[in-house]
Amino acid sequence: MPHQASAGREAKADLVVTLHAEGPPENEIRVESSAGRLFGDRIREVADTTLRILGVKNTSVEIRDRAAFDWTIMARVEAAAKRLYPNLEGEALPERVSETRPTLRDRMRRSRLYLPGNNPDLMQNAGLFQPDGVILDLEDSVAPAEKDAARILVRNALRAVDFGDAERMVRINPTPSGLQDLPALIPQHVNMILVPKAESGSDITEAANAINQIATRVGMTDPIWLMPILESAKGIWLAYEIASASEQVAAIAFGAEDFTRDVQAERTVEGRESFVARSMVVLGARAAGVQPIDTVFSDVENEEGLRASTTEAISLGFEGKGCIHPRQIKVIHETFRPADADITYALRVKAAMEEAERTGSGVISLGTKMVDPPVVARALRTLRVAEEMGIDCSALAPKQD
């Protein structure tokens, strides 16, 4: 057994906790903090409470803090304690402040903001930028040695951070090892689990089964959706199988970085190498009746590039785009907004449809032109999207003439 263990990072809104075994009977806690004059006592108290909940005694604790919030302090103390005492069971959960409402399978998922799972600083304000979803990431943004600490931090964030109206998503590690991430997450009202490197339908059924077993055990009745991420040749090839593997799959997403490497292509600005793959994701998703979601746009500074990439994604049929920086959210939402002229046209089609229903006519027509059913369906969809985006359609109603 190790004699001491640490957890946490030397970073803003984070702290490094070091636990030494064989301390005095009452835990001894020393705090050094940039907010110490105002919150030193509180930090000590939070650390002490965490250790009590976990049943840790005879330990001396050193904390070097850079103004972390309580839920982060609790997570770091727990992570250090579990590293020092690997058999430690139990969880020290912070008070729940965030909303726990369930989400709809086909809700709007235009933007999803990736948040590194071991970085509390970026989590606290993420909801303020109003993405459709936040992704607390346990996979690529977390170093292998920090997976345990990130899992605890993400669990606490799901309880203690208010993400506003954003759908609360977690990207777990690839299956099967990634299934170990689930027990900490499922009881905390996570809305959606992202399964990276999905390569078969059974990857997804496995994940769904694991989720549902935990949910049943802890009495969670809210739906927990799945978003497999297809980022290999094999995953893309089996897009339909993956998308239709479980009723809980609400969307499938394309991951460009790993895909490009997997097929040994060169990544180009215009994305020629992934054009077919992206289209296959759209086809697989549509065939299975789930949402196709596009990859991230990684050049944060390039707003015009993001706009162009989003426009292209929309034209291919995608319903969402990933974000790695909050400033991308607004651009993506603006790009997904239907044009005023399209809304006006959709309103005319809807009026024509209602008119046809009223008169019992089987044919919907605008002026002298007949309107085909797919056009009507598209118009109704435009109006539904506009309504979801909070656009006041009445202002765009066609002029009576």
Next chain:
Amino acid sequence: MADMVSNAVERLVPTEVNGKPQVPFQGAGKYEPTGRKAAPPIRACHHYGLDKRVGDLRAALEKVGLRDGMTIGMHHHMRNGDMVAVALFDAIASMGIKDIVFAPSAVFPCHEPLIQHLESGVIHHIEGSMNGPIGKYASEGHMRGLGVLRSHGGRYQAIQDGDLHIDVGIIPAPSADRMGNATGAYGPSACGSLGFALADSEYADQVIVVTDHLVEVPCLPWEIQGMNVDVVVEMEKIGDPAKIVSGTTRLTKSPTRLLIAQYVADFIEAAGFLGKPFQAGAGGISLAALSFIADRMRERGLKAPFARGGSTKVLVDMLEEGLIGAILDGQTFDLDGVRSIGQNPRHVPTTPFTSYNYHGKGNWAPYVATAVLGATEVDINFQANVVTHSDGYLLHGIGGWQNTLFGECSILAFPLFRGRIPIVMEQVTTVCAPGELIGAVITERGIAVNPKHRNGPMILDRLKGSDLPLVTIEELYDIGRKMCGAPQPPRTDREHPIAVIKWVDGTLIDTVYKVNY
């Protein structure tokens, strides 16, 4: 310790500071000054040759007859690049002179070496904004007299009214001639406007211009007039250009600050202030807000008659594009500002007399619609603090902050917490402004309009139906408390004041105490 009395914001203030009787704050616009302005002694031109230069700083100080206990004034346009103040006090120390009162318009971290002169007794105390290390030194109770913090306008007012008598005014000047005419617009240490030196040049008994760039007579434009100057002295370097102004002022990339800036622009537009004159600054949020405001003015074809600066590239671009009619510049923050003030006749230097002096026949501050400002704390009565932190340390000066609160709507914009330290308090640690002058508090978690501000009800009315995240100040307080918890009260020694805070009219609004940590 002097007797303490309670003032109009229910803060205890001393009846006497450094031997001078004081008036407690009576409420905004309540105190009526009497008497006549101070004046320097009359001099005759036949005592001054055509060349006022002497060999070095020490010779200059000897020539003006510096003695123990005198007060020295100085402007801070050299900001964190100033090389004059430390050289000056080294010279004074070498002359064996003690107990100088130093009354600059601000000190900066580069002035940390002055602490040794405070320790050795060369400087008795500092009357001026105290930033960083010197503020910390004073907070820990090491300074002999009481610090007196004044706003930029308040310093002018105090010198003009004779509350603060300057024996020797030191004027670092990026360009000057042998008569003493001086400008900050060009020279290797160019700083733009020299406005903060005006009071010293007009009212000090003796005036010394210090330059590293002597030009032929006449130095044009003569922002400082040679006929107010006693001595000119050359130094090899008066400042480090890289620290006087920034090359280019960078816009913040912090998503939270950008969000706040967005709310500021939304608020200004929704409240009907877009296209009206405004106060500009160089703070991260205020600068980002300005660039959003410029976009909206462009979209709507609006033009503001003028802006009061704080000039920066963003503001200069607006002037050159025609979005604003003129820049009235109090201090120039970057190289674009310096270039513009040197070339553009609609970019003019201003002084604390024209901009801010409360004891004058008007000033520019109330002519602006909005000013976007920071604060270290604000409380649920909208009282605000810019000088101390919640742990009691005095770490910032007032600057022009108090002076800019008189427009149609002053806006305090900041993240709701720094680290985990909440900004909205039940009671601010130090009151720097009464709540009635704060128009709105804008944070990433909501906008609180002050219903007790004179324009508060009108603004609230205009915001009806907007989609701005309007909250009350109490709600902001509750959010901060919920997220951060309750901070421990500062450990201060209430028996041991270390500084006082002046209101713009020279009355005392609050007291700062020694910290015990």
